[in-house]
Amino acid sequence: MAGTKTFTMLKPDAVSKGYIGDILKQITGSGFKIVALKMTHMTQNDAKAFYEVHKERPFYGELVEYMTSGPIVAAVLEKENAVDDFRTLIGATNPEEAAEGTIRKKYAASISENAIHGSDSDENATIESNFHFSGREQF
Numbered sequence: 001m002a003g004t005k006t007f008t009m010l011k012p013d014a015v016s017k018g019y020i021g022d023i024l025k026q027i028t029g030s031g032f033k034i035v036a037l038k039m040t041h042m043t044q045n046d047a048k049a050f051y052e053v054h055k056e057r058p059f060y061g062e063l064v065e066y067m068t069s070g071p072i073v074a075a076v077l078e079k080e081n082a083v084d085d086f087r088t089l090i091g092a093t094n095p096e097e098a099a100e101g102t103i104r105k106k107y108a109a110s111i112s113e114n115a116i117h118g119s120d121s122d123e124n125a126t127i128e129s130n131f132h133f134s135g136r137e138q139f
Contacts, residue, residue, distance in 0.1 A: 003122035005035070006082040007129040008090075012070035013113040015039070020073055023103055023116065027077065030089050036076035036129070036138040042068050050131060059112075066112065074132040083125055086118045 091102025119125035
């Protein structure tokens with residue numbers, strides 16, 4: 001059975017361009033309930049740990065630099081089939097390939113500055129949510 005929670009992060013480019021309200025409105029308008037939300041600034045150690053799965057990839061250093069370049073907005077979302085429905089809502093990593101109306105089509109500048117993160121599995125949704133939020137911060 002598909003899980004009911006997923007994790008998202010509005011990335012530094014979306015935050016710096018003032019897209020927080022518009023993106024959150026699209027998320028809630030698509031039937032997701034926000035059960036945890038905060039603005040924070042990832043440290044180098046935070047970003048390295050969060051993206052450790054990509055450590056051997058050539059873009060890892062640039063990714064860590066980008067994710068620590070400004071504040072992010074982290075959120076845990078709730079909805080039936082949350083991970084898959086949210087991945088559909090945000091669109092393809094490359095905004096040029098993203099479907100019309102998706103968050104990345106509307107707000108992403110490029111593959112590397114793609115506005116938003118969404119968990120890719122129920123397991124990672126739990127891991128990522130617990131990375132950014134304690135149990136008492138998730139409702």
